[in-house]
Amino acid sequence: MLAGRLNVRTAAFAVEEVPDPVAGPGQIRIAVAAAGVCLSDVHLIEGMLKPLYLSGDTVTLGHEVAGVIDQLGDGVEGLRLGQRVLLQAGEERDGTVLTRGVDYDGGWAQYAVASAGTVVPLPDSLPFEQACFIPDAVSTPWAAITSTAGAQPGKSAGIWGVGGLGAHAVQLLRLVGAAPIIAVDPLEAARGRALAFGADVALDPGDAGFAAAMKVATRGRGLATAFDFAGVPAAREQAARSLGAGGKMVLVGLTDQPLHISNGTLFSYLRQQILGHYGSAPTDVTDLVALYELGRIEFSRSVSRVMPLAEAAEAVRMLSEKEGDPIRIVLKP
Structure with a gap:
């Protein structure tokens, strides 16, 4: 063969x-x-x-x-x-x-x-x-959202990197009721795709007005959860700066580069968290197949x-x- x-x-x-x-x-x-x-x-x-x-x-x-x-x-x-x-x-x-x-x-x-x-x-x-x-490209963001982050309805979520995993994360966050969903990607085509998949806002991370736009999108509260699907140090640093009080940053994208937090005192004062994530459980895959059968998701x-x-x-x-x-x-x- x-x-x-x-x-x-x-x-x-x-x-x-x-x-x-x-x-x-x-x-x-x-x-x-x-x-x-x-x-x-x-x-x-x-x-x-x-x-x-x-x-x-x-x-x-x-x-x-x-x-x-x-x-x-x-x-x-x-x-x-x-x-x-x-x-x-x-x-x-x-x-x-x-x-x-x-x-x-x-x-x-x-x-x-x-x-x-x-x-x-x-x-x-x-x-x-x-x-x-479904195993990996869909189940990994699903497990990151539901298990590691514990994303909740009505709570804001940011996605850095709208590629193979991030695009599905947009759909899945919408499924669990996260709002607003803010997609971040340097590629215009990826931002357009994020909006088509259900994101409420799509931002260019290199835009000079990024911080102000994020503040407007989260109504001044910052993000409840930020997901890094890019595995790029600059994306992680920007995601961390975008968190609100009690916010979580979930690291899904893989990199061997160090993580830098620009203001550690403020990070601690706001009780923010960094959570690592890898893969999914077998039940995540079977749950996603069931959700497809019920017409909740399609790919x-x-x-x-x-x-x-x-x-x-x-x-x-x-x-x-x-x-x-x-x-x-x-x-x-």
Whole structure:
């Protein structure tokens, strides 16, 4: 089969022929129908991220995967051949959380093997191209909003970075009733997208009148919650300055750069908080699928482009260079 393989030691990436995987006991195999291209995949290829638990030097990328079960391993119950499913982005093994497409082979391939417990059935109404990126691109902002931040109806929320995760955060914050929702992005197209997705205000972080505009948008109270999806130090510093009394800044975007708070005394006096966030729980994914079935959310506007698996390297380049300002590029074997 074809698979997008990364040698993490040499940083060489290629779509190449490899043996078809076989479902072992307690596992299933899916014929992959769609797989998302995430910025963390780009970071892996560029060497900014390194697998912690990978056995060997080479891994098939792809942690956002959906398809059809075509093989059942011994002992698997409650699932059937031909069933439409998505795969959770990772799993816990012996007390260690492993990430699909990082610590073990993922779904940039014609076939992917998964533990039966990581399989989530899909309704027929949910297209594979939209389902595949619910784990991570949708579930990560959902968990950041509902679990880490505990966002509340009627309370203000700011979003720095309206890309693959931030665009979904706008929709999800609107779903939980946060208001006003203020999107911050240097790209005009991203700000326009934020407004189309439900933001009340969209601001350019480089505008000389940014602080005044934020004050007007929050009615002088500052933000109850600020979400950093950009992973850029300047964005985090601006987000921290935009918080109101008791405000929380949630760090979702990844960076190895230090965080600077310009006025630590004021930060403490106002009882503000900095909260780290990473990933989501399996129940977040199943909840989001249920919300889709109920008609509360949909992701058709998030599919920026569908490309053949053979063109995975080009998809990575497009995302890295933000060509076409993509939310999610989806690969199809």
